[in-house]
Structures are given as structure tokens and as C-alpha cells.
Amino acid sequence: MTATASPDPSTAASDPPQVAPPARVRGAVVEFRHVTVRYAVDRHGSPAALDDLTLVVSPGEICVLVGPSGCGKTTTLRLVNRLLEPTSGQVLIDGQDVAGLDPVLLRRRVGYVIQQIGLFPHQTIAENVGTVPRLLKWPSDRIRRRVDELLALIGLDPPRMRERYPAQLSGGERQRIGVARALAAEPPLLLMDEPFAAVDPIVRERLQDEFLRLQRTLGTTVLFVTHDVDEAIKLATRVAVMRQGGRLAQFSPPGELLAFPADEYVARFLGADRTLKRLTVMAAGDLIRWGTPADGAPTGDAMPTVSAIAPARDALTAMLTSSARAVVLTDAAGRRLAVATLNTIAAALAAPGALPAPPATAAASGAAPLGRRRDPSGGEP
Amino acid sequence: MTSTEPLVRWDWVLGHADEIWQRLLEHVTLALLAVGIGFALSFALALLVRRYRRLRTPVTRLAGVLYTIPSLALFSLLVPVTGLTPLTAEIGLVSYTLLILIRSVLDGLQSVPAEVRETAVGMGYTPWHLLWRVEIPLAIPVIVGGLRVATVTTIGLVTVTALIGEGGFGYFILQGMQRFYTTPLIVGATLSVALAILADGLLVLTQRWVTPWARPRGKPA
Numbered sequence: 001m002t003a004t005a006s007p008d009p010s011t012a013a014s015d016p017p018q019v020a021p022p023a024r025v026r027g028a029v030v031e032f033r034h035v036t037v038r039y040a041v042d043r044h045g046s047p048a049a050l051d052d053l054t055l056v057v058s059p060g061e062i063c064v065l066v067g068p069s070g071c072g073k074t075t076t077l078r079l080v081n082r083l084l085e086p087t088s089g090q091v092l093i094d095g096q097d098v099a100g101l102d103p104v105l106l107r108r109r110v111g112y113v114i115q116q117i118g119l120f121p122h123q124t125i126a127e128n129v130g131t132v133p134r135l136l137k138w139p140s141d142r143i144r145r146r147v148d149e150l151l152a153l154i155g156l157d158p159p160r161m162r163e164r165y166p167a168q169l170s171g172g173e174r175q176r177i178g179v180a181r182a183l184a185a186e187p188p189l190l191l192m193d194e195p196f197a198a199v200d201p202i203v204r205e206r207l208q209d210e211f212l213r214l215q216r217t218l219g220t221t222v223l224f225v226t227h228d229v230d231e232a233i234k235l236a237t238r239v240a241v242m243r244q245g246g247r248l249a250q251f252s253p254p255g256e257l258l259a260f261p262a263d264e265y266v267a268r269f270l271g272a273d274r275t276l277k278r279l280t281v282m283a284a285g286d287l288i289r290w291g292t293p294a295d296g297a298p299t300g301d302a303m304p305t306v307s308a309i310a311p312a313r314d315a316l317t318a319m320l321t322s323s324a325r326a327v328v329l330t331d332a333a334g335r336r337l338a339v340a341t342l343n344t345i346a347a348a349l350a351a352p353g354a355l356p357a358p359p360a361t362a363a364a365s366g367a368a369p370l371g372r373r374r375d376p377s378g379g380e381p
Numbered sequence: 382m383t384s385t386e387p388l389v390r391w392d393w394v395l396g397h398a399d400e401i402w403q404r405l406l407e408h409v410t411l412a413l414l415a416v417g418i419g420f421a422l423s424f425a426l427a428l429l430v431r432r433y434r435r436l437r438t439p440v441t442r443l444a445g446v447l448y449t450i451p452s453l454a455l456f457s458l459l460v461p462v463t464g465l466t467p468l469t470a471e472i473g474l475v476s477y478t479l480l481i482l483i484r485s486v487l488d489g490l491q492s493v494p495a496e497v498r499e500t501a502v503g504m505g506y507t508p509w510h511l512l513w514r515v516e517i518p519l520a521i522p523v524i525v526g527g528l529r530v531a532t533v534t535t536i537g538l539v540t541v542t543a544l545i546g547e548g549g550f551g552y553f554i555l556q557g558m559q560r561f562y563t564t565p566l567i568v569g570a571t572l573s574v575a576l577a578i579l580a581d582g583l584l585v586l587t588q589r590w591v592t593p594w595a596r597p598r599g600k601p602a
Contacts, residue, residue, distance in 0.1 A: 081503055108505035118500030122518045122594045132504050165594040181504075191503075 035089035072246030111182030291338035408549020419478030485527020489520025
């Protein structure tokens with residue numbers, strides 16, 4: 001049981017293999033134009049699985065589709081690689097209507113990961129990861145190099161893993177192989193349908209962090225389906241909240257979503273603790289301009305220090321357990337920047353200026369603004 | 382036959398070594414041809430049934446009917462048409478393999494996990510790739526299961542074809558029955574059983590060899 005959860009020491013200890021850092025890809029633009037899907041149940045207007053969806057996903061963005069089951073999020077995903085055809089409307093990738101593309105060739109250009117992963121049990125890990133390059137008839141030595149590069153990228157030791165079969169891996173390892181396989185042919189777009197839902201919470205958290213790091217390295221556009229609000233908030237550049245009947249309720253960056261839910265449904269879906277969730281997407285550094293100068297503030301246990309790049313939630317936690325009900329915010333070099341109290345947090349939450357930068361700039365630069373996300377590994381350069 | 386007569390006279394066995402070898406070759410050929418042709422037919426029929434689903438009931442029903450015909454009756458019915466030839470024997474033997482083999486191919490293909498099929502299609506496998514590189518390899522354990530049953534059954538059934546002049550080891554059994562002589566009867570029956578066990582073992586080994594992924598292997602710590 002612990003084999004799944006604990007990091008494998010031999011993997012962690014091995015040096016990074018001698019492979020060049022992977023090239024960034026140019027993330028694709030995905031556009032849904034008035035897309036409706038009806039499954040023909042009866043001819044008297046069956047309920048729509050997806051109702052007039054219009055949505056544009058920017059290059060390099062992680063767009064998370066979230067909602068209760070039956071809200072059409074998986075349907076939306078399957079339209080993109082034409083596992084499903086819309087009843088009406090268009091789906092475009094980089095301006096091209098997918099209806100005009102050969103589905104088989106289209107699917108080789110778009111990564112696809114599902115919850116059950118679906119690794120091929122009769123193929124080794126190397127063969128599994130090399131699936132799409134093989135379909136694309138890459139030369140075998142190029143496939144081999146790519147497989148090793150990907151295994152190293154997801155933190156699995158290539159010589160140790162290459163010749164194993166999926167049945168010999170832990171759940172977390174299989175999940176990572178599934179992601180590696182989807183990324184093998186450097187797709188500009190990755191579709192993920194609840195990829196981390198089947199693993200235990202500790203492994204899930206690690207996989208999410210790794211995935212964020214990977215996505216930031218590669219710049220791939222990602223469409224990600226989940227029913228887990230926290231996962232959506234953690235991973236998304238923008239969250240598309242969907243509701244029963246396949247309608248889009250709101251499409252916003254996580255901070256904006258939590259601060260300004262479009263309606264009662266979205267607010268309820270986000271949960272009663274959405275203010276606390278806002279503090280997880282806000283950086284402690286965002287509290288600085290609402291705080292007081294740190295000069296002369298006490299040091300030590302009375303007033304603990306919190307790094308500015310930590311989530312604001314960490315500042316709150318430290319505050320509640322300190323005797324002074326206050327913390328000192330510090331920069332990376334340990335310089336003391338400001339003192340924050342509960343009132344500081346309240347002021348920051350109430351201020352419109354505390355909202356994150358508009359998503360367009362965040363996506364275009366490829367980098368998350370300060371505090372938009374938790375730093376996954378603590379080792380991000 | 383007196384009580385002093387032993388069940389098996391070993392001098393008969395030694396004296397007939399050449400003939401036993403001949404009958405072994407005949408037995409193996411008859412069985413191999415039957416299972417080979419039966420498998421090829423079943424495989425093609427199974428793929429056809431998968432493609433055109435409404436053929437499933439008629440095909441499996443026909444194979445089922447063939448399977449229920451008593452072998453003695455089937456061979457006797459065929460003799461006026463195809464004569465006392467190996468062809469007559471093969472028609473009968475092949476017919477009896479169809480039900481088991483069609484079922485095992487269909488079940489094997491059915492046993493491929495849905496998520497494996499889903500991701501294969503989602504990654505850009507054509508239906509042809511999907512069948513040959515994913516579904517058939519994964520169906521091998523179930524298909525080999527069917528092949529084992531069909532092979533063992535056929536090896537036993539070959540002995541019945543002695544009645545129409547074929548029979549492999551069945552020839553000795555028939556000889557023993559006609560002459561009230563236990564030695565050839567027991568030798569024929571024993572060798573037939575031994576051959577069935579050997580063939581079954583070979584199939585098990587072959588399956589292990591071609592499906593290395595299904596081999597139980599410990600996870601290295």
C-alpha cells in the first residue's frame with residue numbers, strides 16, 4: 001500500500017539522465033462554436049448532452065471543465081478528437097474545423113488520457129509510450145530517444161522502466177505513463193478525462209504537481225475534465241463550470257470564479273468554503289500592500305514568517321496559531337516585507353485589486369502570475 | 382481369451398514399433414489438420430460475425446447443431462458422398478471444432494478491456510490496427526483456452542475415424558475390439574491419451590511464450 005504513496009528512493013536518487021530538455025510545443029487554440037449534442041433517444045427532442053457551447057481555449061492554457069456528472073464535460077472533450085460528432089455547431093483546432101479532418105490523423109496529433117488510462121497490457125512501457133510515434137512512422141531510434149526523454153521527464157528511470165509491463169507498475173506509475181504516452185508525439189493539444197480520479201489523494205496531489213510542472217515546461221494546450229472543484233482550481237488557467245443539460249455556467253480564471261461566481265448555482269457548486277479556496281489561489285505576497293511595515297515587528301514564535309510566494313492560506317494558518325495573530329511576510333532572500341493580520345486578509349479579499357491578472361496575458365506569457373498557483377515542487381527554477 | 386493372457390503383451394508392442402510410429406504420424410496429421418482448418422474457419426467466421434452482428438445467431442447455432450451430431454452417424458452419413466477417405470474424416474473432425482473455436486475467438490475479442498479499445502481509437506489506431514495489434518494479441522489467452530479443448534477433443538475423436546479406414550491409434554483400438562485382444566486396444570487408447578496430454582502441454586507452453594505480459598512476475602522492490 002505504501003509502495004504507491006511513497007516516492008521510490010531509487011528513482012529519486014538517480015541523477016537526471018543525459019537528455020536535452022524537451023522542446024516546447026506551440027499550444028493549439030481550441031474553439032467551440034455553438035456546439036450542441038443530442039443523443040437520439042426519441043424523436044421528440046431528446047435532452048441535450050451539450051447545449052449551445054461557445055468557448056475559446058487559448059494556446060498553452062489549461063482549461064478545466066468541471067461540473068456534476070451528466071453535465072456534458074466528457075462529451076465536450078470527445079468532440080475535439082471526434083470520438084463524438086456534434087449535432088450542430090463547430091469545433092475548431094487552430095481555426096480548422098475538425099469535421100473536415102481525417103479522424104485517425106487528427107487523433108494522432110491530439111494527446112488523450114482517460115481515467116482508466118488504458119495502457120496496452122501486452123506491450124512494454126517503452127512500446128506503450130512509443131505508440132503514437134510508431135503510428136506516425138518515426139524512425140525507431142528517434143522513438144527510442146523520445147521514450148527515454150519522456151520517462152525521464154515524468155521522473156521514471158528509463159533503464160529500469162522500459163522493458164516492464166503495465167501490470168508490474170503501481171497505480172501512480174501507470175498514470176504517469178499514460179500522460180507520457182499522450183505526450184509522445186509532441187501534440188499541441190492534450191485531452192484529459194479525469195486522469196487522476198482513480199488514485200489515492202496523496203498520489204493524486206503529487207501527480208497534479210508534476211503535471212503542472214510538465215505543462216509549464218511544454219506549453220501544451222490542455223482540456224481537462226474533472227468533477228473535483230479543488231482539482232479544477234488548482235490546475236486551471238481558466239475553469240469552465242458546467243451544469244446539467246450541458247450548459248456552460250461560467251468560464252473564468254480560478255481567482256475570479258471564486259471571487260465572483262456568476263450565479264447561485266456556481267456559488268453552491270464551488271462550496272461554502274470558497275473564500276478559503278480563494279486564499280489558496282492568492283499568494284501571501286498579494287497581502288503585502290494591505291499590510292503594515294515590518295520594521296520593529298517582533299521576531300520568533302510570536303510572529304512567524306511566511307514566504308511571499310506561499311499561498312495566502314499558509315499565512316492565515318500561521319496567523320491563527322501564532323500568539324500575535326499576525327505574520328511577517330518575507331521574500332525569497334528572507335527579507336521582511338510586511339506584517340499581515342486577519343484584517344489584512346479581509347482587506348485583500350474585499351479589494352478588486354486582489355484579483356489575478358487577466359487570463360489572456362497569463363496564458364500568453366506561459367507563466368503563472370505570482371500566487372496564481374501553488375509552487376508544485378518547491379524546486380521550480 | 383484365458384485368464385493367463387496378460388493385459389499387454391510387450392513382445393507385440395516391440396514387434397509393432399514401426400506400425401505404431403506410422404499410426405502416430407497419421408493420428409497427429411489428422412488432428413493437426415482438423416484443428417488447423419477448424420481454427421482458420423472459426424477465426425474467419427468470428428470476424429465476420431463481429432462485423433455483421435445479425436450473423437451471430439445463425440452461425441453459432443449451425444456450429445452448435447454440427448457439434449450435437451453423433452460422430453458415428455456423421456461419418457456413416459458422409460461415406461456415401463466422400464468415400465472412405467481422409468477427406469471424410471476431416472469434414473467430421475473440423476465440424477466438431479467449430480463451436481468451441483468460434484466461441485473462444487469471440488469471447489477472446491470480447492475480453493479486451495473497453496478502456497484499452499477507447500484509448501487505442503483515441504490515439505489514432507485504425508480499425509485494422511486495433512484488431513491486429515491490440516484485440517487479437519489480448520485475446521490470445523482465451524483463444525488458446527479454446528484451442529486446448531478443441532485439440533484434446535479432436536485427438537480423442539480421431540480414433541473413431543478408424544471405422545472409415547483412418548484413425549491413427551484408433552486403428553489399434555478397433556483391431557483389439559474385433560479380435561478380443563487387449564494389447565492393441567490398451568496400447569491404442571493409452572497412446573491417444575498421452576498424445577492429447579502432450580499436445581495440451583505444448584499449447585500451454587506456447588501461450589506462455591507468446592504472452593510474456595501475462596506471466597506472473599514479481600514487482601521488483
